Amino acid sequence: MQAHTFHIKWGMVIDIDKCTGCGACMVACQAENNVAPVTEASNKLRTLSWMLVYQLSNKQDFPNHDVAYLPRPCMQCGHPSCSTVCPVVATTKDEEGGIVSQVYPRCIGCRYCMAACPYHARYFNWHDPVWPEGLDKVLTPFTSVRPRGVVEKCTFCHHRWMAAKEKARHEGHDPSHLAEDAYIPACVDICPTGAMHFGDLLNPEHEVHKLSKSPYAFRLLEKLGTDPQVYYYSKREWVRRQGDNYLKHEKTKGE
Amino acid sequence: MKKMGLDRRSFISFLAGGTGGILFTPVVWKLLDDASIWSQNWPWIPRLSYGALDRKSALCKLGPDAYGVEVLTVGGRPVTAYGNEKDPASKGGVCPLGAASVQLLYSPARVKSPMKKDGASMVPISWDEGLSILKDKIKVAGDKVAMISGDETGTAAEVLAALVAGLGSDQYFLMPSEAGPAVRAWQNVFGGDGQPGYDFENSDCILVLGADICQAWGPGVGKSCMDAKATGGSLLYAGPVENGTAAVADEWIPCMPGTEAILALGVANALIQAGRSADTMGMSEFSDFVRKGFSPAQVEAKTGVQAAKIKDLSERLLRAKKPVVVIGSEIGQGLSTFEAAAGMSLNFLLGRINQEGGVRIVPWAEPVFEGAPRRDAMLAKDLVAFLEGVAVGRNEAPAVMLVHEANPAYALPGGQSMANSLRKAGFLVSFSSFMDETAAMADLILPASYSFEGFDDSYTPYGSAKGTYLATAPVIGPVNDTKTAGDIILAVADELGLGLGLESFEEVLQARAENLGADWSGLLEDGEAWTSERTAFQFFLSMWKVPFDADLGKKGADGQLVLAPVVKLNIGSAKMATPPFNVLTISERELQGQDCFVAMNKATAAMIGVDQGSMVKIASQSGEMKGRVQIFEGVVPGAVSACLGFGHTAWDDFSRGKGTNACDVLLVQGLDSQGGASFGNPQITVSRA
Numbered sequence: 001m002q003a004h005t006f007h008i009k010w011g012m013v014i015d016i017d018k019c020t021g022c023g024a025c026m027v028a029c030q031a032e033n034n035v036a037p038v039t040e041a042s043n044k045l046r047t048l049s050w051m052l053v054y055q056l057s058n059k060q061d062f063p064n065h066d067v068a069y070l071p072r073p074c075m076q077c078g079h080p081s082c083s084t085v086c087p088v089v090a091t092t093k094d095e096e097g098g099i100v101s102q103v104y105p106r107c108i109g110c111r112y113c114m115a116a117c118p119y120h121a122r123y124f125n126w127h128d129p130v131w132p133e134g135l136d137k138v139l140t141p142f143t144s145v146r147p148r149g150v151v152e153k154c155t156f157c158h159h160r161w162m163a164a165k166e167k168a169r170h171e172g173h174d175p176s177h178l179a180e181d182a183y184i185p186a187c188v189d190i191c192p193t194g195a196m197h198f199g200d201l202l203n204p205e206h207e208v209h210k211l212s213k214s215p216y217a218f219r220l221l222e223k224l225g226t227d228p229q230v231y232y233y234s235k236r237e238w239v240r241r242q243g244d245n246y247l248k249h250e251k252t253k254g255e
Numbered sequence: 256m257k258k259m260g261l262d263r264r265s266f267i268s269f270l271a272g273g274t275g276g277i278l279f280t281p282v283v284w285k286l287l288d289d290a291s292i293w294s295q296n297w298p299w300i301p302r303l304s305y306g307a308l309d310r311k312s313a314l315c316k317l318g319p320d321a322y323g324v325e326v327l328t329v330g331g332r333p334v335t336a337y338g339n340e341k342d343p344a345s346k347g348g349v350c351p352l353g354a355a356s357v358q359l360l361y362s363p364a365r366v367k368s369p370m371k372k373d374g375a376s377m378v379p380i381s382w383d384e385g386l387s388i389l390k391d392k393i394k395v396a397g398d399k400v401a402m403i404s405g406d407e408t409g410t411a412a413e414v415l416a417a418l419v420a421g422l423g424s425d426q427y428f429l430m431p432s433e434a435g436p437a438v439r440a441w442q443n444v445f446g447g448d449g450q451p452g453y454d455f456e457n458s459d460c461i462l463v464l465g466a467d468i469c470q471a472w473g474p475g476v477g478k479s480c481m482d483a484k485a486t487g488g489s490l491l492y493a494g495p496v497e498n499g500t501a502a503v504a505d506e507w508i509p510c511m512p513g514t515e516a517i518l519a520l521g522v523a524n525a526l527i528q529a530g531r532s533a534d535t536m537g538m539s540e541f542s543d544f545v546r547k548g549f550s551p552a553q554v555e556a557k558t559g560v561q562a563a564k565i566k567d568l569s570e571r572l573l574r575a576k577k578p579v580v581v582i583g584s585e586i587g588q589g590l591s592t593f594e595a596a597a598g599m600s601l602n603f604l605l606g607r608i609n610q611e612g613g614v615r616i617v618p619w620a621e622p623v624f625e626g627a628p629r630r631d632a633m634l635a636k637d638l639v640a641f642l643e644g645v646a647v648g649r650n651e652a653p654a655v656m657l658v659h660e661a662n663p664a665y666a667l668p669g670g671q672s673m674a675n676s677l678r679k680a681g682f683l684v685s686f687s688s689f690m691d692e693t694a695a696m697a698d699l700i701l702p703a704s705y706s707f708e709g710f711d712d713s714y715t716p717y718g719s720a721k722g723t724y725l726a727t728a729p730v731i732g733p734v735n736d737t738k739t740a741g742d743i744i745l746a747v748a749d750e751l752g753l754g755l756g757l758e759s760f761e762e763v764l765q766a767r768a769e770n771l772g773a774d775w776s777g778l779l780e781d782g783e784a785w786t787s788e789r790t791a792f793q794f795f796l797s798m799w800k801v802p803f804d805a806d807l808g809k810k811g812a813d814g815q816l817v818l819a820p821v822v823k824l825n826i827g828s829a830k831m832a833t834p835p836f837n838v839l840t841i842s843e844r845e846l847q848g849q850d851c852f853v854a855m856n857k858a859t860a861a862m863i864g865v866d867q868g869s870m871v872k873i874a875s876q877s878g879e880m881k882g883r884v885q886i887f888e889g890v891v892p893g894a895v896s897a898c899l900g901f902g903h904t905a906w907d908d909f910s911r912g913k914g915t916n917a918c919d920v921l922l923v924q925g926l927d928s929q930g931g932a933s934f935g936n937p938q939i940t941v942s943r944a
Contacts, residue, residue, distance in 0.1 A: 018481045020470040020499030023825035023840030027354035030836050031335040034303075037358070037835035039908040042847045047839055055842065057888070062856045063509050065888035067497045105292040128299060134361035134734070135835065136301040140327070140334045144303060147295045190338055192348030192474030193481050193503065 008176065009078075009098045010156055011201035011229040012188065013211040014071055016239055018195035019053075021069030025187035025196065026051050029073075032157060032186035033143040036129030048123040050074070050154040051187050058238040068239050070232065071196070073187065074121040074154035075220065076100050078227025082113035082122060090151075096176075098229055099156050109149040118221050119228075122153045156198075157185035180206050201229060215254040218243045222253075306330020311730045312339060312782025314711045315353035316660070317831045318824050319432055319587045320344070320473030321408040321713035323782060324353050326730045333357045333707060333730050338474070342784045344716055344723050348474025351825035355834035359705065360734055362835060363907040364689045366702035368736040377700065382738070385701050389655075390750040392682045392699075396654035398423035401680070403638060405430040405661030405830045407630075408713040410623060410767050411741045414755065415659055417627035418744050421753040426653060427628055428638035430661045430829055431588035433466065434717035436931050438634045440596035441616070443929045445603065446800050449616035449791025450631070453581050454720040455479040457612035459488040460575030462522075462568065463500055464515035464598050465590075466583025470499025471822050472718055477503075489575075491568070493518055493560070494585055495819040495936075496854070496896045497889025508568070509891045512819040513936030514558040515582055516594035518565070520545050521554030523600050525569035531604045536797040541600070544803050559891060577612030578605055581718075586822045586899055588829070589668065589935030591927045593804040603798060609790045615720045618791040623766045624755050630714075639667060639932035642676040643923050656680035658693050659703070659740055665692040665903065666829035668921030668934040669877035686740050691832070695905040702737040704729075709739030710761045714771075722787035724771050726764050726778040804927060815938040816863070818875065819894040820917050826900035832910035833900065844885050845898055851914025853882035854896040860886055862893075863941050872944040873897065875937040878919035881944050895941060 029035070029051040041047045051073050058066040076093075080100050083091045090106035091113055093099075114122040125148045131139075139145065142159040146152050164183035165175035180199050188196040199206030211217060212231045218240045219228045234240055241252040261269075277283050310325040315336070323342030326333045336356045340347035359365075369385035370377040380388075393400055402419045404412035407429050416427040429435065434450065441447045455461055455468075456479040469477040469490075480490050481503070492504035493515055501507040510518050524545040532538055551562030572578045582598020584590045599614070607613030619629050642663070644650030656677060667673035677683060678696065685697035688705045703709075712726040738746075741760025748755050757763050768775045773785035825840040827833045833841070845852055853873060855863075865871055869884045873895060882897060890896045901914025922937035 018484075018503055020477060020503055022351050022470050022499060022823075023837070024349055024351040024354045024474075026840045027351050027825070027836050028335075028349070030839060031354065031358065035839075037909065038838055039835075040848070041838045041841060042843060044843060049839060053840070053842075055844065060888065062858065062888045062890070062892060065497065065856075066507075067502050067889050069502060105288075105295055108291070128297070129301075131301055132361075132363050132835070135358060135363075137332060137361055138334050138358050139301055139303055141303050141305045141308075141329050145301050147297060147300050150295065186335075186337075190349045190354055192345075192350055193469060193477035194348070195481070 004094055006096055006098045007202065008096055009201040009229055010076070010161070011199065011208050011212065011231065012073065013197045013208045013217065013231040013233055015195045015197070016068050016070055016232055016234040017236065018193045019069040019071060020193060021053050021055060022192060023053055024190050024192055025071050026053060028186040028190040029154070032140055034139050034145050036131055037135065046126055048125070048152065050123070050152070056239060056242055066236065066238065068234065068236065071187070072119065072121065073156070073230060074100060075119050075226065075228035075230045076156060078229065079225060081116040081118060081226060085112045085116045087112065097161060099158055102151070102153055102155065104144065104146050104150050104152065107150045109151065111151060113151055118224055118226065122151050125150050125152065160185060216240070218253050220244070304330070306332065310337070313707050313727050313730050314713055314725060315350070315356050316406060316409065316706055316713065317352035317356060318350055318473065318828045319471065321716045322353070322473055322475060323725050323784060324349055324356065325782060326357055326707060328730065331731070333360060339782055341782055342725060343475065343721065343786055344719055344784070345474045346478045348478050350474050351837060351840060352828060352831055352834065355836035357707070358836050359834050360707060360731070362689065364832070365735055366687060366690050366694060366700055366737070369702065370700040372698045385699060386746060386750060388699055389684060389701065389747055392655050393422065393747070393751060396681065399654035400424050400657065401426035401428065401653035402657040402659065403428045403430065403661050403663055404659040406659060407432055407434060408716050410712050410763055411760070412633070412659065413622055413624065413627055414741045414744045414760070414763060415657060416633060417624040417755055418748050418753065420626050420628060421748065421755070426641070427633050428636050428641060429633050430663065430666070431639055432717065433583045433587055433590070435634045435637060436590040436592050436595035437717065438631055439592040439929050439931055440599055442631065443592060444596040444799055444801055445599065446795050446797050447616060447793050449618050450715060450717060451599065452615045452617050452718055452720040453579055454612050454615050455579065456482050458483050458577050458579040459612065460571055460578040461488065461490045462572060462578065462580045463490070463492045463504070464519055464580065464582040465494050465585055466581060466587070467498045467500045467585055467822065468581060468583065469503050471587055471824055473716060476718060489571070491571070495891045495894045496585065496821050498585065498821055501889070508560055508564060510558040510560045511891055512817045512894050516597035517549065517554055518558045518560055519580070519582060519597040519601055520549040521551060521558070521565045522569050522572070523604060524549045525551070525566055526573065526601065526604045529569060529573060531573070533603050533798050537800055538798045541798045572601070572605060577610070579607055579613045584935050586820045586935060589921065589933060591804070591933035592929040592931040593927055594933070596799065600798070608796070616791045616793065617715050617719065617722045618789060620714045620767065621770055623763055623770065635930065637931050638663070639923060639934065640926050640930055642667065642673050643926070643932060645676040645679055646672050652676070652679035652681070654681040655684065656682070657684050657686070658697070659686045660830060662687070662691040662693045662830050664696055665916065666918055668918060668923055670916055670918040671878055686743060688737065690905050692903065692905045701743050702735065703740035703743065704733045704737040707731060708733045708737065710741070710764055712764050712767060722789060724768065724773050724778070724785040726768060726775070728779045801928065816941055817894050817936050818873065818920055818939045819890060819896045820899055820921065820935060821896055822899045826898060827910065832903045832906040835909045838909050846901065846914055847883065849912060849914070851882045851898065851901040852885040854885045854887040854890050855894070856888045856890050856892055857886055858892045859890070859895065860884060865941070865943060870944045871941050873920055873939050873941050875920045875922045875939050877922035877937060880915040880917055880920050882915065895939060
């Protein structure tokens with residue numbers, strides 16, 4: 001399938017060396033996007049984690065052990081595996097900015113996209129969402145509540161982009177040239193250590209443009225050719241090496 | 256006449272026409288689309304409601320810290336929390352509890368009205384009845400009234416302390432924290448005044464001993480450390496577990512649980528050997544003390560940190576232009592006064608007191624009420640030491656115990672014995688917004704409004720390098736039949752004829768702002784924090800002006816298994832159980848179903864004879880807990896790491912009955928001569944359960 005060409009590519013650079021694994025990004029995402037709370041979340045295949053923090057280990061024994069945390073939103077791939085397999089065009093990558101869409105009313109729940117996504121970034125509503133009495137009062141007006149039978153995923157808080165464009169128009173600015181902080185997703189907004197950066201990967205004025213070109217930047221499973229718009233950053237070689245499938249003697253990216 | 260009928264040709268034409276029609280008519284597709292939409296549009300799926308968006312400033316006090324947030328409102332309805340960039344304490348960041356703070360307004364665990372104990376259950380009562388009961392009980396109790404508050408930075412605790420002091424009692428306690436031992440150390444051991452803070456942001460070498468500052472000390476601390484790293488500074492973490500701070504540090508220096516103070520004195524010895532000294536009284540005695548008891552070999556034997564590494568640490572601190580050392584507990588409580596002093600002694604030797612990028616001593620805020628204790632007077636009193644005394648009969652149990660924004664029945668060491676001490680109080684009153692373990696055992700609950708439902712404030716959380724003050728107005732009116740804690744206490748004081756002089760809690764906060772010189776309307780309307788660069792004047796500092804503690808560093812033991820508890824704010828804090836929105840964040844390494852995990856490395860597991868997933872019982876002299884084994888090489892050998900925050904018996908389905916409470920295993924290991932209780936790293940036995 002022919003990939004679209006965009007003038008804006010919204011992207012994230014997550015500095016793993018600054019992430020304490022606190023989980024604030026997961027909570028912020030859940031609250032912003034109206035993911036219902038659950039009383040039991042042990043089975044991560046049944047929960048809805050648009051953002052999920054993984055613990056990484058260098059797999060060395062004490063005292064040479066090292067630990068790192070990797071927050072994983074949707075990668076908003078340049079060549080998405082998910083949208084190409086969707087039989088009902090419920091997920092596409094055709095909007096300026098390169099965010100992979102997810103149209104809930106179109107989704108028929110076949111979960112083909114979940115099987116295709118190599119990042120496990122898509123989640124299926126096995127049950128109807130349950131909001132304990134009163135808790136539905138905190139629903140934000142940004143994301144509709146999904147019923148069972150629908151696949152959902154991170155949208156880079158797409159509504160925030162819409163709002164930023166509207167604000168720019170209102171203030172007489174060009175909505176296609178937003179300032180760096182005009183649009184950032186909830187997870188980036190809230191991060192208590194400033195580990196997450198967001199902006200236009202194609203805009204040299206944006207920090208993410210520079211960070212994504214660092215030798216310490218890498219993407220997950222880059223060799224698959226999915227061209228993710230989420231970059232990670234770590235000065236630790238073992239962390240970068242876990243980002244992809246390397247042959248035993250193959251040099252790690254950035255080395 | 257031609258015969259009418261459907262021949263083969265007509266039939267095929269009809270089918271072809273019909274197929275073409277279906278393909279080209281929008282009706283079918285429209286119906287399918289509608290069917291798809293309506294099949295997802297059920298009455299039990301909540302609909303969104305819209306309205307004007309606004310942001311109101313508020314305070315998050317759910318963890319050990321306190322910082323400003325902005326609450327997004329939609330048509331006046333609070334929906335979620337964002338960071339407040341105008342708050343220097345948080346720098347716009349939000350901790351995982353703050354991120355879930357708005358949803359807690361409607362938590363199923365909220366106490367919906369005043370309640371009193373009726374047999375084994377709690378029954379709702381009116382506010383008039385509740386206040387009347389409390390007034391009568393206090394009248395009878397006289398000066399035998401005690402209080403516990405978990406609001407270390409708020410003026411509400413001061414109002415409560417003013418009431419208790421007005422009754423002639425000096426039993427005003429704050430929940431254990433990092434501030435208590437740090438302030439006791441600064442005032443009693445070094446003769447200083449004010450609250451120590453740390454200018455991490457401007458430091459070029461941050462040595463962290465024990466405390467998980469980047470994860471658990473509030474969002475601003477993590478950001479400040481990362482800012483220091485970004486400008487070429489280094490962050491070194493010494494502790495028994497690779498926690499959140501270790502994950503972002505340049506180096507993790509593993510040391511045995513509870514031995515960070517010994518490591519500090521080992522480094523102090525190396526600094527003195529390298530010629531560092533403080534030109535104050537007591538320096539020569541301190542030199543002798545560390546030289547005799549904390550040689551590299553002695554420290555290595557106790558901490559497990561190699562002598563060469565101790566030397567390396569001292570050299571790195573000496574090479575740095577603006578080093579700072581911070582000591583604390585992995586769980587934010589339980590440090591002894593002397594352990595806190597051991598860490599601070601390094602800043603003393605390095606000449607880092609009231610220096611940029613070093614330790615900055617923030618002046619205290621003077622009390623609003625005459626006769627009320629200042630915060631340092633409250634921090635000087637150790638709740639654990641007091642309750643321990645009640646347990647063994649050393650202290651008399653209070654006739655009335657008032658508990659505010661705290662859950663001592665759950666979060667204190669040896670949970671069950673502390674709960675028993677609380678039970679010895681003649682009448683237990685909880686002002687909790689939530690049905691926590693303490694509220695569940697209280698005789699009377701007068702539920703305080705949640706922080707977002709009333710006026711609230713915070714003055715300089717511990718660790719802040721500058722004086723800060725934040726005050727906030729209600730984001731929303733009370734969603735249940737609750738009142739602001741400050742207003743409840745003022746009403747009680749009024750009923751008792753102890754008029755504190757101010758009518759409402761709002762007036763109290765205005766008076767506080769006025770005392771500080773802060774602009775009240777700016778604080779409320781713009782969410783602006785009042786800040787002050789002023790440091791406290793130190794009249795006479797000396798090095799270690801009290802006798803050295805022979806028991807310093809007695810936590811842990813050679814050849815014994817030791818508990819290395821950790822705290823993760825997403826799971827909860829001493830006052831907050833897991834909020835509904837945080838259940839998702841608990842990893843499968845921490846909780847599976849009803850079973851929590853305890854972590855140890857392979858060597859320790861082999862020594863005990865357990866494997867990944869084995870259910871084990873961990874017992875100390877204090878109590879026991881159960882958990883499944885998680886093999887994690889980020890724990891020092893001989894230590895077992897357990898996460899606090901599990902094992903709630905009250906609250907709601909989001910936290911109740913999940914795992915077991917590691918506080919039960921924590922053991923009070925002694926009271927120091929400055930009145931502090933030391934706990935956190937008891938010797939344990941581990942057996943298959």
